[in-house]
Amino acid sequence: MILAVTMNPSVDISYHVESFKLDDINRVEDLRKTAGGKGLNVARVTAQMEEAVMATGVLGGTIGDYIVQELNKSNIPNDFLKIKKESRNCIAILHEGMQTEILESGPALSKEEGAAFLEKFEGLLANTSLVAVSGSLPKGLAANYYQQMLKISHKMGVRMILDSSGESLSQALLCEKKPFAIKPNTAELSQLLGMKVDAEIANLKQTLNHPLFHGIEWIIVSMGGEGAFVRHGDDDYKVTIPKIEVVNPVGSGDATVAGFAVALNRNQSVETILKTAMTTGMLNTMEAGTGYIDVNKMNEYFDFIKVEKV
Numbered sequence: 001m002i003l004a005v006t007m008n009p010s011v012d013i014s015y016h017v018e019s020f021k022l023d024d025i026n027r028v029e030d031l032r033k034t035a036g037g038k039g040l041n042v043a044r045v046t047a048q049m050e051e052a053v054m055a056t057g058v059l060g061g062t063i064g065d066y067i068v069q070e071l072n073k074s075n076i077p078n079d080f081l082k083i084k085k086e087s088r089n090c091i092a093i094l095h096e097g098m099q100t101e102i103l104e105s106g107p108a109l110s111k112e113e114g115a116a117f118l119e120k121f122e123g124l125l126a127n128t129s130l131v132a133v134s135g136s137l138p139k140g141l142a143a144n145y146y147q148q149m150l151k152i153s154h155k156m157g158v159r160m161i162l163d164s165s166g167e168s169l170s171q172a173l174l175c176e177k178k179p180f181a182i183k184p185n186t187a188e189l190s191q192l193l194g195m196k197v198d199a200e201i202a203n204l205k206q207t208l209n210h211p212l213f214h215g216i217e218w219i220i221v222s223m224g225g226e227g228a229f230v231r232h233g234d235d236d237y238k239v240t241i242p243k244i245e246v247v248n249p250v251g252s253g254d255a256t257v258a259g260f261a262v263a264l265n266r267n268q269s270v271e272t273i274l275k276t277a278m279t280t281g282m283l284n285t286m287e288a289g290t291g292y293i294d295v296n297k298m299n300e301y302f303d304f305i306k307v308e309k310v
């Protein structure tokens with residue numbers, strides 16, 4: 001089973017208004033509410049690929065109840081730690097071709113809740129072959145919380161894919177127990193190292209020699225429409241993808257993590273793992289829904305992807 005962790009999930013609300021007026025009443029013409037969070041996207045795409053999955057993390061209040069209800073509706077097994085405070089709403093106002101976002105930072109966890117989740121996490125790992133941890137940490141948890149989760153997953157012998165950014169990622173990479181895989185994009189790499197990292201191969205090769213990355217088995221640097229650069233052990237790969245019509249790119253990194261996790265869990269070859277990861281990322285961009293792929297298109301796009309050693 002693949003375990004997909006989201007520590008700060010949300011209900012994502014998008015409001016469509018014809019024109020957005022400041023300091024006035026805005027009446028909503030159309031709205032969409034979804035259970036949001038990077039790990040939930042990973043769980044959804046993994047479930048669509050018919051791989052056993054469990055969604056976990058922390059949630060609370062009626063917003064937390066809504067998230068569970070949505071996951072149940074989509075038949076995604078879930079086991080979250082209930083916390084005292086209410087989970088967050090994230091609002092996107094779509095107006096005049098623009099997107100204005102209002103993002104709550106989410107509930108602060110108590111020390112006890114932080115400790116209780118680590119206990120739950122360890123319990124869930126007993127039935128897990130691969131764990132994907134996605135997104136940022138909620139308030140109240142120590143910056144090294146992902147380090148603590150890494151230590152537990154090492155102890156339990158479960159490989160961890162960590163898809164995070166900023167302080168949560170940099171702290172985790174300082175741990176002597178490294179994640180099994182990470183999936184930064186070039187912006188996240190730049191932020192992590194405090195210098196501009198561009199998509200040029202020689203530059204990426206040199207960047208990944210940084211000591212922070214030593215001991216990580218898979219580093220997938222996803223580059224949107226340009227595919228990805230990947231380091232696996234001592235080998236580097238350039239993965240090229242075809243041009244496609246993009247409908248909504250939000251969540252494509254999460255879909256990539258899901259495809260990667262599923263192929264890895266099925267013990268597939270390096271080439272198949274990389275092609276699967278790129279295909280699920282691409283298929284996500286072709287749909288309006290976030291964390292949704294049309295699995296029927298899998299084979300068609302898979303064959304267009306080129307993996308070459310560089």
Ligand code: ADP
Nearest residue numbers: 185222223224225227246252253256278281282
């Ligand atoms: P993130 O959302 O984490 O920044 P990326 O934007 O790099 O991740 O996208 C992850 C993957 O999704 C890419 O490697 C690619 O396979 C696919 N993808 C994303 N944007 C596009 C695009 N414009 N055209 C084709 N594929 C895309």
